Amino acid sequence: MSTILPVPHNDPSAAVSFSDHIICSWHSGLGIPCGAYTSVSDLSRHLSMHGVNGPAKSVISCAWGDCGRAPMKRESIVRHVEEVHLQVKYLCDQCSASFSRKSTRNGHVFKSHSYAS
């Protein structure tokens, strides 16, 4: 039995089901949304310009649109924006299942389409 997992030949982040281009709706403090064009893959880098940076455990309020959620950990913000505000879906490239989290999708691929069996 091998513990070596297959490495996907393509970048998992490429399997996003909707247009990669998004418009940032982060309110930068002046009461107006950012409005910059960015992409899902650049979201975390882009949000760091809005102060979403520093230690993973630091607590930050989401300022995307009219979110109003309780402040959350910095490491959760990008995933929160993807799930709640952008409704990013991660697709299984082996079947047609879709998931809101990359980790859930990867878990599904591993469980349902394991190459080890």
Ligand SMILES: [Zn+2]
């Ligand atoms: Zn922005």
Ligand SMILES: [Zn+2]
């Ligand atoms: Zn939010």
Ligand SMILES: [Zn+2]
């Ligand atoms: Zn699948």
